[in-house]
Amino acid sequence: MSVINVSYENFNEIKNSNKTILLDFYADWCGHCRVIAPTIEQIADENPNYIIGKINVDNEPELAQSFEVSSIPLLVVIKDGKITNQSVGAKTKQQILDMIED
Amino acid sequence: MHIYDMIIIGGGPAGYTAALYASRAGFDTVLLEKLAAGGQMTLTGDIDNYPGFDEGVDGFTLGMKMQQSAERFGSKTEYCEVLDVDFSKSLKKVITSNGDLYGKTVVIASGANPRELGIEGEEKLIGKGIHYCAHCDGRFYKDKTVVVVGGGNSAAEDALYLSKLAKKVYLVHRRDKLRATKTYQEALFKSKNIEFLWNSEVIQFISDNRINGVKIKNVTDEIITEFSCDGIFISIGRKPATSFLKNSVNIDENGYIIADESTKTNIEGVYAAGDVRTKALRQVVTAVSDGAVAVHYAEEYISKINDRM
Structure with a gap:
């Protein structure tokens, strides 16, 4: 599955899913966000059982605020509606998979 | 056992310039990078003091371009972390998270990271203030x-x-x-x-x-x-990424590898390029220059040891 563009409008629908969710808060001007973008896409392609979404913090200030984003890239893992893991900064594929599976 | 002509540690401007020069010279080369091409400049929005870009260039793009320039001549990147090195013998060993590698020469271009204050809770609060x-x-x-x-x-x-x-x-x-x-x-x-x-x-x-x-x-x-x-x-300065070297090469009191403009360290066949080296000006242009100089002296060294064999 490909990476979903998450907005304020479709967030509730995604949030209530019973699948594991990975959210990638990013911006176009952020170098480390661009570093991890291909990895996030790869994880989405290889793991159709997860919902992988990306949130542009410049376009979605309400969502960014509700997750108290103050540094990006911020990765957030949500299981059964609860945040189980979150971490700031660029990471390797394995580190991201570990975050999801933790 | 595979023996590389050159192992390059770090995929910033110094590392990828060394990879470009080495692969163009026909060296069997591998570059080891932990995360992605570019190094510290990935975090720089606009770079206006790197010549050749009349409208400036962002650090991420410049890093990708440097990687592609080197790969054009057959250089390859292996994504792994360097854990330890052994420079005690003429054949150098680099121990990585993907296994051990052997090379005739090593270019250390591991760069630097922001210095921390060292106060309790600092790491836990990164991204949270x-x-x-x-x-x-x-x-x-x-x-x-x-x-x-x-x-x-x-x-x-x-x-x-x-x-x-x-x-x-x-x-x-x-x-x-x-x-x-x-x-x-x-x-x-x-x-x-x-x-x-x-x-x-x-x-x-x-x-x-x-x-x-x-x-x-x-x-x-x-x-x-x-x-x-x-x-x-x-914003209290930078800290060179040299902890993996332990005591294998001479390092100054701030952690920088001691080497002059020749990039030669105290170990024959081991070079330090870019921000990781003791130097007056740490810029993208001086880092790329180090990468080229390191390959120049490595070529000299390799032809010398090949003559001996």
């Missing part, structure tokens, strides 16, 4: 109160940048004057929302899940004051 890059994270502090720690040019630049976004900026410096150049100082003193806390040190973070204040000690009268703030930007 603790920051090392004002240009990356500053815009999340619009109309908030922030603290900048440091007294050099980069601290001055961070404070100025943040003063345009934040409601209030405290600049904390442990001395009674800044190291930053006059141009920066004039701009700082003119700014209406920057308050200077001289002779002062951050001694404690106040947080509940995220930063909401800081304890600052005045080093002259030892008085401790609490300040409320939303974020802290630490």
Whole structure:
């Protein structure tokens, strides 16, 4: 599955899913966000059982605020509606998979 | 056992220039990178002082281009972490998270990272109020109160940048004057929302899940004051990434590899290129220059050892 563009409008629908969710808060001007973008896409392609979404913090200030984003890239893992893991900064594929599976 | 002509540690400008020169010279080369091409410049928005780009270039793009330039001539990148090295024999060994590699020469281009304050809870609060890059994270502090720690040019630049976004900026410096150049100082003193806390040190973070204040000690009268703030930007210099080298090459008291403009370290066949080396000016242009110089001396060394064989 490909990476979903998450907005304020479709967030509730995604949030209530019973699948594991990975959210990638990013911006176009952020170098480390661009570093991890291909990895996030790869994880989405290889793991159709997860919902992988990306949130542009410049376009979605309400969502960014509700997750108290103050540094990006911020990765957030949500299981059964609860945040189980979150971490700031660029990471390797394995580190991201570990975050999801933790 | 595969023996490389050259193993390059680090995929920033120095590393990829070494990879470009080495692969063009026909060396069997591998570059080891932990995360992605570009190194520290990945975090730089616009680079206006790297020649050849008349409208500037962003660090991420420049890093990708440098990687592609090297790969054009057959250089390859292996994504792994270097854990240890063994330079005790003429054949050099590099121990990585993907296994052991052997090379006739090694170019260390591992770069540097922001220096931490070293205060309890710092790592846990990264992204929750603790920051090392004002240009990356500053815009999340619009109309908030922030603290900048440091007294050099980069601290001055961070404070100025943040003063345009934040409601209030405290600049904390442990001395009674800044190291930053006059141009920066004039701009700082003119700014209406920057308050200077001289002779002062951050001694404690106040947080509940995220930063909401800081304890600052005045080093002259030892008085401790609490300040409320939303974020802290630490700009106290850089720390070379040399801990994996342990005592294998000579390193100065700040952790930089001791090498002159020849990039030669005290070990024959081992070179230090870019920010990781003792040098006067740490810039993308001086890093790429080091990469080329390292390959020049490595070529000399390889032909010498090949003659011996």
